[in-house]
Amino acid sequence: MSLAVPALAVMLGGVLPALLATLRGTAEDRLAGLIVTGPLVTLALTLLAAAYGRPSYLDVALVLALLSFAGSLVFARFLGRTL
Template sequence: MLAAAVLPALLVTLRGTPIDRLTGLIVAGPAATLVLVLLAAGYGRPAYLDAAFVVVLLSFAGSLVYARFLGRTL
């Protein structure tokens, strides 16, 4: 069910106004991270936790870069 929350966030990120895209990017990062953490707990694979950590860092940095770009263009 949590994985289904990532799909609308990605659709908003791909289509929409720049503010909506930023919102979709901010929502998709933690949702994808939670999916990876739950998969790591369910399958007992610690490598998924490493992937979740990378997704958290990249989504946070990506949203900051996009927000800075958005601030310059508006």
């Protein structure tokens, strides 16, 4: 568990700029932020599942990975229609 905390801090440190891009950017920036945030949060939840020995966190991470991918595809499709 001692290595999990610094690794989690580094990953969550990468989520903040991606969330800011998702919230405040142009449509292209929002799509890029969404694409980057999904895997980072999925990895953070997977690390938490391994560190605390809770398999339910792993289930949440896998569902988030699937929804993040699907959401990115839907957003890209709508963005493609407007360009």
